[in-house]
Amino acid sequence: MTVEVRDLDVALGGRPVLKGVSLDVPAGSWTAVIGPNGAGKSTLLRAVLGLVPSRGAVTVADTDLRALNPRRRARLIAYAPQSPNVPVGMTVFDYTLLGRAPYVPHLGRESARDRVIAAGVLDRLDMAAFAARPLEQLSGGERQRAVLARALAQQTPVLLLDEPTTALDIGHQQQVMELVDHLRISDGLTVVTTIHDLTLAGQYADALVLLSGGRVAAAGPPGEVLTRSIVEEHFDARVRVSPGPGDRPILSLERP
Amino acid sequence: MRGDAGRARLRVTHLGTAVALLAATLLVGILVGSAGLPVGGVLKALVDRVPFVDVDSGLGVIDENVLFELRLPRALMAALVGGLLAMAGAGYQGVFRNPLADPYLLGAAGGAGVGATVVIVLVPGDPGFGVPLAAFVGAVFGVFLSYALGRSAGRGNAATLVLAGVAVSSFLAAVQTFVQQLKAEELQRIFSWILGGVGTADWYQLGLVAPYALVSTAVLLAHGRLLDVLSVGDEEAASLGLSAARVRLVVLVAASLATASAVAVSGLIGFVGIVVPHAVRRLAGGSYRIVLPLSLLGGAAFLGLADLVARTVIEPGELPLGVVTAFVGGPFFVLVLRASRRQVAT
Numbered sequence: 390m391t392v393e394v395r396d397l398d399v400a401l402g403g404r405p406v407l408k409g410v411s412l413d414v415p416a417g418s419w420t421a422v423i424g425p426n427g428a429g430k431s432t433l434l435r436a437v438l439g440l441v442p443s444r445g446a447v448t449v450a451d452t453d454l455r456a457l458n459p460r461r462r463a464r465l466i467a468y469a470p471q472s473p474n475v476p477v478g479m480t481v482f483d484y485t486l487l488g489r490a491p492y493v494p495h496l497g498r499e500s501a502r503d504r505v506i507a508a509g510v511l512d513r514l515d516m517a518a519f520a521a522r523p524l525e526q527l528s529g530g531e532r533q534r535a536v537l538a539r540a541l542a543q544q545t546p547v548l549l550l551d552e553p554t555t556a557l558d559i560g561h562q563q564q565v566m567e568l569v570d571h572l573r574i575s576d577g578l579t580v581v582t583t584i585h586d587l588t589l590a591g592q593y594a595d596a597l598v599l600l601s602g603g604r605v606a607a608a609g610p611p612g613e614v615l616t617r618s619i620v621e622e623h624f625d626a627r628v629r630v631s632p633g634p635g636d637r638p639i640l641s642l643e644r645p
Numbered sequence: 646m647r648g649d650a651g652r653a654r655l656r657v658t659h660l661g662t663a664v665a666l667l668a669a670t671l672l673v674g675i676l677v678g679s680a681g682l683p684v685g686g687v688l689k690a691l692v693d694r695v696p697f698v699d700v701d702s703g704l705g706v707i708d709e710n711v712l713f714e715l716r717l718p719r720a721l722m723a724a725l726v727g728g729l730l731a732m733a734g735a736g737y738q739g740v741f742r743n744p745l746a747d748p749y750l751l752g753a754a755g756g757a758g759v760g761a762t763v764v765i766v767l768v769p770g771d772p773g774f775g776v777p778l779a780a781f782v783g784a785v786f787g788v789f790l791s792y793a794l795g796r797s798a799g800r801g802n803a804a805t806l807v808l809a810g811v812a813v814s815s816f817l818a819a820v821q822t823f824v825q826q827l828k829a830e831e832l833q834r835i836f837s838w839i840l841g842g843v844g845t846a847d848w849y850q851l852g853l854v855a856p857y858a859l860v861s862t863a864v865l866l867a868h869g870r871l872l873d874v875l876s877v878g879d880e881e882a883a884s885l886g887l888s889a890a891r892v893r894l895v896v897l898v899a900a901s902l903a904t905a906s907a908v909a910v911s912g913l914i915g916f917v918g919i920v921v922p923h924a925v926r927r928l929a930g931g932s933y934r935i936v937l938p939l940s941l942l943g944g945a946a947f948l949g950l951a952d953l954v955a956r957t958v959i960e961p962g963e964l965p966l967g968v969v970t971a972f973v974g975g976p977f978f979v980l981v982l983r984a985s986r987r988q989v990a991t
Contacts, residue, residue, distance in 0.1 A: 440880050463886030470884075474742075476876035478931030482651030483873070490874050491886035496867045504652065521651030543885070 390450035390465070390546040390579055391416045392437070397445035399429070399436045406432045407443070408603045414596075416450075416546075419573055419580040421594035423587060423614075425624050428600040430583035431471060434549045437581075438468050449547055463491035467540035471551040471583075473532075475524045481535050482520040485511055488542025510541045514568065530561035537565070541572065548572075550582040554589065562586075566593050591615050591637045599623060612636040653932035655939070663942035667724065670949035674720035677953060679961065680711050687712060714847070722846035722854075723952035723966075724945035726911045727921075729858055729903040731944020734918020735925075735936045736865050736900035739872035740893050741807060744926075744981060748904040748918040751810040751897075755817030756787020757908040761838050762821050766828040776838065777853065777909035784905035787817055792897065840965030841912035843952055854906045861903035862941065868896050869934035876933075914948070914967045916974020921947050923981050 392414040399407040406429045414420045422430045436443040439454060439462060447454045449465050457465070467488070476484070488510075489503040511517045514534050519527065527535060533553060540548060550569065554562040570593055573580050584590045590597055591611035599607040599614055601623040607614045615638045617630045626642065633639040676687060682704070690702035690712055704712065730748055737746040748754075760783025764775045795809035825835050871892045875882050879889040907914075921944040922936055929935050948966070951973070955964045 435880070438884050440883055458886075459883060459888060460886035463884060466884075468881075468884040470881060474876070474878040474881060476873075476931070478926065479873075479876065480651035480653065483653050483932065486652070487874055487877065487885060493870070495871075498870060 392547055392579055392581065393446070393448045394433075394437060395446040395448075397433070397436055397443055397447070399432055399441055399443045401432065401441065406603050407436065407600075410445075410600070410603075410605055412598050412605065412608065414579055414581055416579055417573065417577045418595040419570070419582070419593060420596045420598060421590040422581065422583045422598050422600060423585075423590050424600035424606075429603045430600055431551050433600065434468070434551050434581065434583060437549065438462075438466060460491045463543060463545075465545055466547045466549060467543035467545040468549045469536045469540045469551065469553060471555060473536050475532070477523075477525055479524055480521055481516060481524060481527070481538070482507060482511065484524055484535055485516075485538040485542050488539040491543060506544065507538075507542050510538045513572075514538050514541075529556050530558075530564070533557060533561070533565055534568075537568070546577070547579045548581070550580065552583055552585060554584065554586065562589060569593075587615055587620065588638075588640045591639075592633070610636065612638055615640060653930050653935060655935050656929070659929045659935070659939060660942075663939050663946070667942050667946040667949070670946045670953075671720050671724060674723065674949050674953055675712060675716040677957060678711070678716060680708065682708055682712060682716075718848050718851055719843055719846045719952070720949060722843040722851060722910065723948045725851070725854060725858060726843060726907045726914065727917055727948020727951070728941045728945035729861070729907040730914065730917040731921035731940040731947065732862065732865055732937055733900040733903040733907075734944075735922040735933065735940040736868075736872070736896050736903075737918070738922060739868075739875060739933050739936075740896050740900070742876060742878070743807070744923060745919065745978070746807070747915075748900065748907075749814075749913070749915060750807060751901065752787030752791040752813035752817060753784040753901060753904045753908060754787070754913050754915075755814040755821070756783035756785070756790070757781070757905065758821040758839060758913065759783050759817050759824065760786075761912070762824045762835050765831050765834050765838070766824055774853075777850070780912075781905045781909035783817075784908050785901065787813060788897070788901040788905075837965065838912045839967075841914040841967030841970075842955065842963070842965050843911050844956070844963060846910070850910045854910055857902055857906035861899045861906070864895065864899035865903070866937055866941075868892065868899075869932070869937050872896065872933035872937075912967065914970050916970045916978065917944055917948055919981060920970075920974050920977045923977070 394410060394412045397407055397410040410433060422433055424430050432441060435441045437447050454462055485507040486499055489499055489507060493499050511520055516534055516538055519531060524535060553565050569580060572578055596609060597611050597614040598605055606623055607619050615630060617628060620626060620628050627645060628640045629643050630638045630640055676682060676684060686702045686704045689700045690704050690709060692698055693700045693702055733748040737748060737750060738744055757780040760779035761776045764779040768775055791810040791813040794813060795806035798805050798809060825832060874885055874887050875889055875892055882889045922940045925936050925939040925943055929939055951969045952966055955966045955969045958964060
């Protein structure tokens with residue numbers, strides 16, 4: 390489903406964080422939000438989810454998200470936060486089952502179908518063997534997959550991932566990104582991620598949105614956004630941009 | 646079923662153990678005391694009270710009176726108060742996502758103390774229901790004040806609520822001390838109330854508490870799953886479609902109602918709300934669908950035992966019940982603190 394953000398303004402504690410941010414994410418595509426620290430990337434995702442007060446419009450398939458109650462919204466958009474709270478003692482299965490919360494009656498309980506869906510998601514993520522393990526005993530990569538499992542259990546057409554590869558080694562980064570891409574293609578998910586690693590962003594996303602100082606500084610295919618001049622201007626970094634396969638540039642740092 | 650691996654559920658063995666423990670505690674509670682009652686006679690007398698059953702217990706009128714007017718209401722009251730406090734503690738811990746949260750954290754104890762003290766000091770010839778009523782109103786008022794203050798300062802954020810509770814508790818403790826100093830000759834009565842106990846329990850008091858106990862228990866037990874969702878924090882819970890503020894308010898009201906009704910009839914009995922839910926978590930798992938019902942049963946058994954200790958250990962005298970629970974609870978609190986610090990560190 391298409392995600393549209395129009396003229397989004399967010400102020401936190403009286404300080405403007407996002408100013409007039411607009412973006413279009415076509416159905417079934419992957420958009421990566423990049424930008425220097427403090428540019429407002431995470432805030433953008435939280436504003437889309439309605440977790441912080443904002444002005445402007447956010448629609449999913451032409452449905453105004455603000456007009457939906459939280460449960461209906463949670464059936465359209467799933468969210469995997471950057472540093473999730475880890476409830477001590479909760480098993481991977483129960484954590485995944487939390488993703489079914491938008492479908493469970495307020496004072497009711499999960500149905501057999503909810504449990505089957507949660508188990509199915511764990512199967513797909515190769516996590517079935519971890520189902521009975523408490524979250525705090527997982528490694529960083531496993532925990533990241535558990536958070537992804539919870540989001541996928543929501544069975545939403547749109548997936549928002551805040552820095553899904555933070556604190557992962559290069560192998561686990563690849564694993565998570567490939568997994569998300571696979572799910573996007575097989576399930577037709579619309580994916581929006583924030584991501585620090587510019588090369589990684591360019592390798593997987595269909596489009597990049599560069600946030601700088603709370604505004605959209607550049608947007609388009611990776612080859613148009615990841616240019617030497619744009620990166621140097623907004624990240625204050627000296628980089629070499631080499632052409633990669635499929636017009637997906639590869640960035641490397643240049644020593645001054 | 647294959648999809649159930651790793652699913653937290655209330656196991657029959659855990660539930661059965663808790664029920665058996667509570668039944669045993671109640672039985673020992675009504676058997677032990679200065680007037681020795683025969684086990685067989687007591688059991689027969691209990692069965693005799695079942696409608697349409699007629700058994701000759703062989704107990705005399707005095708023994709029957711001791712059993713039904715003193716021991717039984719006292720044992721039931723200890724169980725009821727313990728169950729309510731432990732379940733309310735589990736509820737507060739779920740709302741604040743903090744294993745050290747306690748029914749007394751939010752100004753409930755402070756408010757109840759002020760209410761009871763005001764009646765003891767200012768109302769001559771208290772008819773008997775004045776102190777529990779004032780304690781109840783005070784406890785509800787204390788929690789309301791903390792909540793209003795916490796909301797105005799931090800939009801219902803958990804940490805702000807706890808801080809507001811601490812501030813309100815200190816303030817109410819000062820008010821309580823001020824009122825009690827107005828009439829020093831009532832100090833003994835005030836302190837014996839503050840230290841807590843169920844020594845004066847009767848059927849009338851049990852009837853007073855029962856409706857509140859039923860309502861708060863039903864509401865809290867119904868919120869187990871929602872407290873599990875809330876355990877990922879307000880923001881993530883919101884992304885899962887849950888209104889954290891609404892769940893928090895409902896659970897707070899129910900837990901405070903349970904606390905206030907317990908405090909009204911028993912005075913201030915600390916630590917039950919921390920010790921019991923924590924032990925349950927260790928033994929049976931952390932899901933609130935398990936912790937809430939098992940805390941209710943475990944708390945009932947725990948306070949039943951504590952009351953047995955309170956009335957037997959220095960016979961013919963009695964220890965205040967709050968002293969017994971503090972004796973067990975103080976060291977336990979430190980253990981919980983150390984354990985939770987270790988978990989934060991890893």
